[in-house]
Amino acid sequence: xxxxxxxxxxxGLRLRGxxxxxxxxxxxxxxxxxxxxxGTPAGTHRVAGLLYRADRIARPAPWxxxxxxxxxxxxxxxxxxxxxxxxxxxxxxAERLFRADRLYDLVLVIDWNWPDAVPGRGSAIFLHRWRRPxxxxxxxxxxAPGDLRxxxxxAGPGTRLIVR
Numbered sequence: 001x002x003x004x005x006x007x008x009x010x011x012g013l014r015l016r017g018x019x020x021x022x023x024x025x026x027x028x029x030x031x032x033x034x035x036x037x038x039g040t041p042a043g044t045h046r047v048a049g050l051l052y053r054a055d056r057i058a059r060p061a062p063w064x065x066x067x068x069x070x071x072x073x074x075x076x077x078x079x080x081x082x083x084x085x086x087x088x089x090x091x092x093x094a095e096r097l098f099r100a101d102r103l104y105d106l107v108l109v110i111d112w113n114w115p116d117a118v119p120g121r122g123s124a125i126f127l128h129r130w131r132r133p134x135x136x137x138x139x140x141x142x143x144a145p146g147d148l149r150x151x152x153x154x155a156g157p158g159t160r161l162i163v164r
Contacts, residue, residue: 005160006151008040008141016154020147026136029163033112033122033139035077040139040163041112041122047159049109050152051097056105060152067104071097075123083117083124095124103129106148110141110161127151127161 001007006015008029013022030039052059054066072094074081079092086094097104104126112125122139130142141161143151 001162002160004155005162006155008161008163013141013143013151015151018150020143020151021133022147023130023134023136023142025139027139035075035120035122037122038136038138039122040137040141041125042163043112045125045161045163046111047108047127047155047157047161048111048114049157051104051107051109053098053105056102060106060149061156063157067097067107069098073097073124077119077123082119083113083122084115101131102145103131103142105129106145106152108148108152108155 003016006013011019013020025038025040027038029042030037031042033039033041050061050064051067052064070088072086072088072090074084074086074092074094076082076092108127110125110127113121126140128140128142129145129148
């Protein structure tokens with residue numbers, strides 16, 4: 001491990017000496033992640049991207065990519081674009097990135113099962129804003145809005161996320 005790694009343990013998410021409370025998937029940390037299991041995948045992952053709602057917040061970093069109303073994330077294991085960003089209209093199953101709530105106003109994309117996705121190993125593993133403390137995710141890592149902004153300022157492309 002290096003000081004620039006994000007480390008997720010039962011005590012929370014730690015980066016650069018700061019501990020951030022977080023929520024994980026309803027299925028807990030899992031070694032064998034499967035689509036729909038609600039688990040947060042164990043292992044060493046990397047930050048692969050940063051998405052944001054330009055209509056709600058200013059560009060948070062030079063490498064951030066805006067989310068628009070047609071942006072989706074394919075979660076259909078049978079589709080060639082599984083676990084990739086896609087645009088509506090899209091016939092296969094996909095999660096909407098441009099949401100009415102604020103969960104995806106700022107999203108660190110994690111490279112779990114990406115870019116070469118194995119069908120059924122899980123999709124859309126992000127680090128994003130939580131609904132509120134203690135509410136689990138579908139497999140993502142979620143933190144308070146202020147903590148997410150701090151993480152974005154201190155993590156960049158390639159930053160490791162170690163999930164134990």
